[in-house]
Amino acid sequence: MNPTIIKKTFFILLLTFYAKNISAQSKNVLWYKQPAEFFEESLVLGNGKMGATVFGGVNSDKICLNDITLWSGEPVNANMNPEAYKNIPAIREALKNENYKLAEELNKKVQGKNSESYAPLGTLEINNSEKGKATNYYRELDLANATSKVTYEMDGVKYTREYFVSAPDQVMVVKLTSSEKGALNFDISLKSLLKSEVSVRNNVLMMNGTAPIHENAGYKVPEKYLQIKERGTRFTTLLQVKKTDGQLTSSRDALTIKKASEVYIYVSVATSFSGFDKNPASEGIDDVALAAQNLNKAYTKPFGKVKESHIADYQKFFNRVDLNLGKTAAPDLPTDERLLRYADGKEDKNLEILYFNFGRYLLISSSRTLGVPANLQGLWNPHLSPPWSSNYTMNINLEENYWLAENTNLSEMHSSLLSFIKNLSVTGKITAKTFYGVNEGWAAAHNSDIWAMTNPVGQFGKEDPMWACWPMAGAWLSTHIWEHYTFTQDQSYLKKEGYPLMKGAAEFCLGWLVTDKDGNLITSPSTSPENQYKLADGFVGATFYGGTADLAMIRECFDKTIKASKVLNTDTAFRDKLEKALAKLHPYQIGKKGNLQEWYFDWEDNDPKHRHQSHLFGLFPGDHITPLKTPDLAEASKKTLEIKGDETTGWSKGWRINLWARLWDGNRAYKMYRELLRYVDPDGKKTATPRRGGGTYPNLFDAHPPFQIDGNFGGAAAVAEMLVQSDENEIRLLPALPDAWEEGSAKGICARGGFEIEMNWSNKKPQKVIVSSKIGGKTTLIFGDQKQDVILKKGEKKEIVFE
Known part of the structure; x- marks a missing residue:
């Protein structure tokens, strides 16, 4: 054979080998x-x-x-400020008189010690x-x-x-x-x-x-x-x-x-x-x-x-989950270079999968110790003084760490948090009485640590109520118990451990609520996590009453506790109390800008683009605001997100992607997912043009900045949320699928009701769907306007084809 032809043939074979084996980016390997x-x-x-x-x-x-x-530390003295609750009536009186400046100062008297440090x-x-x-x-x-x-x-x-x-x-x-x-x-x-x-x-x-x-x-x-x-x-x-x-x-x-x-x-x-x-x-x-x-x-x-x-x-x-997002033409590059290329707007579907897989990897690697959940940095802290003590920040960050536990098939990892909630309920009973004057149930506040500290922080009056004074962690965390039940259908857990904890959180909320001038139930005092309002006279504060975020979390807490009592066929008298209180909660308000009001009154935000969006809790992680059930509130939530914009910290991006997914806007969710993966330089790196802000460090760690692991977990959870959404009765397929993911497949995504989904799709439509059931049951599969009822026995699988 002609030597030139031999050379050409060899060269073509080499290129083919390179294209098949080298060019495609890995979905599972970070390399440098x-x-x-x-x-x-x-x-x-x-x-x-x-x-x-x-x-x-x-x-x-x-x-x-x-x-x-x-x-650091030792078991907490939960009774550290035994008469703090005596300040509550004076705060409520100041708020009733619309004296917000006085209420802000008095609120500092309802503080305890700060958390210990990892x-x-x-x-x-x-x-x-x-x-x-x-x-x-x-x-x-x-x-x-x-x-x-x-x-x-x-x-x-x-x-x-x-x-x-x-x-x-x-x-x-x-x-x-x-x-x-x-x-x-x-x-x-x-x-x-x-x-x-x-x-x-x-x-x-x-x-x-x-x-x-x-x-x-x-x-x-x-x-x-x-x-x-x-x-x-x-x-x-x-x-x-x-x-x-x-x-x-x-x-x-x-x-x-x-x-x-x-x-x-x-x-x-x-x-x-x-x-x-x-x-x-x-x-x-x-x-x-x-x-x-x-x-x-x-x-x-x-x-x-x-x-x-x-x-x-x-x-x-x-190996329970496998995700494919279609063909990729991204070249084989080290992960740091790959992030930089992606930040320039280039396609890299396998990087998007790698980030999702990395989130699951991090949860498996950091959450297998009962009573000790993943903290602000998961498990990995080299600092004597880590940012924010690397503690449990319970006004979003701890909970966001566990958004992917159930839907990405890692339910066992959720146990670290669920057992921690049980610890919180012990110290939280004392906190409810001594800080808030509520004698039933348990409460938890903004920060905690390995000692299950539940008191409001602030070094006994030295720190700002905008973050230090917030008692709603118990209400929020109790919803994780219901999530665990709805995904696993573990009625034994719900009866023995879960429901008593949910009931305790609901009891505190019942005791904390007061009646407003219209006869509706509100919280007083109230803060909206880490955010501040601005009054017409220029006063900037955090203490007010009837916070939308408080009431959203209480709605969700009451609703799930009612459902749990029905599942267990127990506590009908208490259930009746919750149902009556739920009906009397101060309703959501839509502001003059078309947004969902964060404050009781239609006040201005001191920072309109603030990173927290706690008042959207009912949309996600809650489920009482949806485009179908509450279209006006869903539209107001969308307006709120538009006003806030997309530029925010890492963990906040993770939350907003989930919120856009729940609004069924896949392209906006995807836009923000890409921004979550925006390359950020290491904190100590000196460069002529540093890349800072919320995004992703070279090792795929979330940049708040500095590093917090919650953005990794929130972002990974959002991928599953874009592909599958569910409640106790329905499973919605590809509800927020972006145009960029027009074809692909997913295996092992979990849905409420104890179901597991395997599917492939092309042209943004599911082709073949296999539903399996862990314990048997029925659900309705939905894609667009198509619905199919599915009834399965324990361990049974069924293939569904959509036209």
Whole structure:
């Protein structure tokens, strides 16, 4: 054959191979050509309790370690301000007289301590003896098996590192290999920002320390907080090395490996935390013994076995859902470059899927500890003074973390939050009485922490009521219980745990409501989370009465508690009370601009484009405002969103995408989803033209800014919301499908009623739909104006074809 033809044929085959195997972007792999310099470039691993943040440096590799139970503080004294409630009548009187300035000042008297702070456990460092320039550097996080990998070459030797954090074995494992025998030479050390000591015993590297016991007032940790002895949560990190060859030696506080070819590092962490109401110093778990037990068990197993059980455990959750959004022509680029290209308006459907998959990955990795849900940063915090204490902010952020739990088929991860709500109800009973003068039920406020703190914050009168004084977290959180029931149909859970918590939240709301001049029920005092009104005389304040957000959450709380009592056929007298109160709630008002009023009166917003949109709660995450049931309120909600605009913080973008999805505006939802994925520079990076604002950091973390994980979770939840919406009786298919996703498929999206959906669509119409039922039941499938009733037995599947 002609050599020229051979060359051409080979070239065509090469191009075909490249197009098939290289050009398509991955839906499951984040990858980079350089190590992480900043936290917002690092790759995170976790098993729901232990977290690892991998930087992947060449000469020095840094891995930040976290344990989700390591917080400052001790069990909260819920009775910290026993007579605070005595100020409520005076606040109500001032509001009745329309003296908002006085009400604002008096509201500060109904405050308690601030939350405690999520603490960084420590940093593992691997320092290589060989110092040089690496070539062919590659770093990845594979969401399909929850492992991270680094490879590079130096002086002709290829080095590989593999990292994962196992849930079955409760350890982190790092595998290091070199292509040439004896080329691994490095030191391993541990250090912590907290008070700690490092030692080596029998070639086991050990770090012991204690978290501070004081609240993080003003979000800064003074040095004195680290000096108090014999109190606070203890922590232990144990590290042991397994090698196939080479030498292992130790110094007083480090391990050294020389001339090895393959090395395994096993890391185990534990704390003395033993419950929100147990003193971690005097009633705590033996953290040293627990860390040693987990390390010893894992260390005796072959690496392959530990990895295999880790992947199997993880994939039983991750593999439930599969999403495809059609053909993509996006080139194969590192994830940071890919984000930059996407920010320029280019198409990358698999990046949109990657972000969705990353959200599910993060929830599996950060939410598997009962009573300790994912916090503001999920599980991953390297800072002694993390932003907003990395606490539980319950006026949106904690709840947004769990919007994807049920509909993206991760119901088990919801248990961390549901069990935390049970803890809140204990301290919340005292808070209801002492701060609000309500003797029935339980209340929770703006912030909480691992100790299930429920009091309104503000350092006893030092901080602004616009965020410190807000008692509606119990009402909001109680709706998560109903969500869990409607998706799982777990009546046993609803009866034993769920309903009593829902009832307690509703009881508080009943006791907190007062009658307005028209005979309607309102809240007084009221605030609309973190927002302020502006009066005609120029006064700017937050304290008022009859807040739309309050009443939306109470509506939802009452409605779901009524439904729960009917399901369980219980509590008819209490149900009757709720039904009567629900009918008397002050109705929604539409303002002069056509917007849904946030305030009792049609006042101006101090910031018309404010990030919070709490008064739209009834549209999402609630469901009592819909385009069909309440078209006027849906239209007013739309007007509100238009006035606010699309430019906002990361978590707020996540919420607004869900709101647009509920308004069945797929293209507007998609526009904002693209903006959520807008590239943002790491916080500490200095550039001539920095990219700041709400969006996505190079490692796909949500930029509030700074990093908050809620935007990741809210954005992922919104993708499912665009594809499937449901209530107890109906499942609506492709209700907010954007033009950009005209063809695709989804498998494993869950719907209320205990159903699961598998479907493919083209030309924006479903072609084949398979509905399966977890426990049996009936529903109505809807697409556009087409409806099909479906009745299934437990475990049964049915294929539905739409014309």
